Amino acid sequence: MTKTHFFYALTLPDETKELLQQTSERIKTEFPFKKWLHHDDYHITLAFLGDAxxxxxxxxLENVNVALAEVSKFELYLNGMGIFGYLASPRILWAGVDPSEQLFNLQKKVYTACEEAGFTLDKKPFKPHITLARKFIGNAFQLNRMQELADISNRTYRLQGATVTLYQTHLGQAPSYQPIATSSLI
Incomplete structure (x- = not known):
């Protein structure tokens, strides 16, 4: 039996998902990854619960709803693309967002609400990003060339942070993440 996992994430607007899907399509051929995420799976993880x-x-859910009851919607800006892992063979290809005090405060509220519910969460610092692909399988990854093809580093793309969603994973499916509950910001 496959374990399922749960996580809280900032939900991205459909327009942002479409833009990132178009960006992925531009770079897919030249930069092959084992798995490209379905555009409906794009999000910014706030707290990973694991098997909950x-x-x-x-x-x-109760704690998160209380913690977010007076949190306002806010704007974010996409800011380029990057990788996690080795430059020659990255584990993760991601789109980034400009640093945002509102996003960091939101993440802290969700994280604390989950800890108060009894979850032991990852202690690594929060690095907001939107995962696009996993496990590079090509021969020679070139970060500069990928950023040039992606063509989002020199443009400003605004999105609104308006909803936090609790997702359940369904590995092997596309999309892989099923929304379980949402909390709307005011």
Missing amino acids: PEEMRQKS
Whole structure:
């Protein structure tokens, strides 16, 4: 039996997902990755819960809703593309966002609400990004060439942070992430 995982994420507007899908299409051929995410799966992870028992998951939902009750919508700006892992063979290809105090505050509220529900969460610093692909399988990854093809580094793309979603993973499916519950910002 495959384990399922749950996570909270900032939901991206459809226009942003479409833009990132078009960007992925421009670079796919020259930069092959084992898995390209379905555009409906694009998000910014706020807290990864892992295998979440129902009772704890429900408590986290209650806590998150309370924590976000007076949080306002805010604007973010896409800011280029990058990788995690080795330059020659990256693990993750991502789109970034400009640093945002509102986003960091939102992540902290969601993270704390989940800890208060009993979850032990990753202690690594929050690095907001939107995963586009995983596991480079080509011969020679060239970051500069990929950024040139992607063509989002020198442009300003605005998006609104308006909804936090609890997702459940369904590995092997496309899209892989099923929305379970949402919390709208005011």
